[in-house]
Amino acid sequence: MLTNRESTETDGGLKQFLVQCEGCSFEHTADDRDEAMAIGTDHQQKTRHEVVALEVPPALRRA
Numbered sequence: 001m002l003t004n005r006e007s008t009e010t011d012g013g014l015k016q017f018l019v020q021c022e023g024c025s026f027e028h029t030a031d032d033r034d035e036a037m038a039i040g041t042d043h044q045q046k047t048r049h050e051v052v053a054l055e056v057p058p059a060l061r062r063a
């Protein structure tokens with residue numbers, strides 16, 4: 001069993017956001033929450049679609 005955790009300390013730590021629309025296939029990634037909100041709000045105002053912003057954990061970005 002591995003006990004050395006040095007390499008898992010800080011792996012960037014950056015969160016990404018994925019903006020998805022429930023009304024169409026619109027999908028967009030953003031580097032922070034403000035950007036995700038801006039993208040989502042913009043699309044929502046243009047299309048009246050329901051938009052959700054998902055937080056993407058760094059671990060999933062490698063998969």
Ligand SMILES: [Zn+2]
Pocket residue numbers: 021022023024025026043047049050
């Ligand atoms: Zn849409």
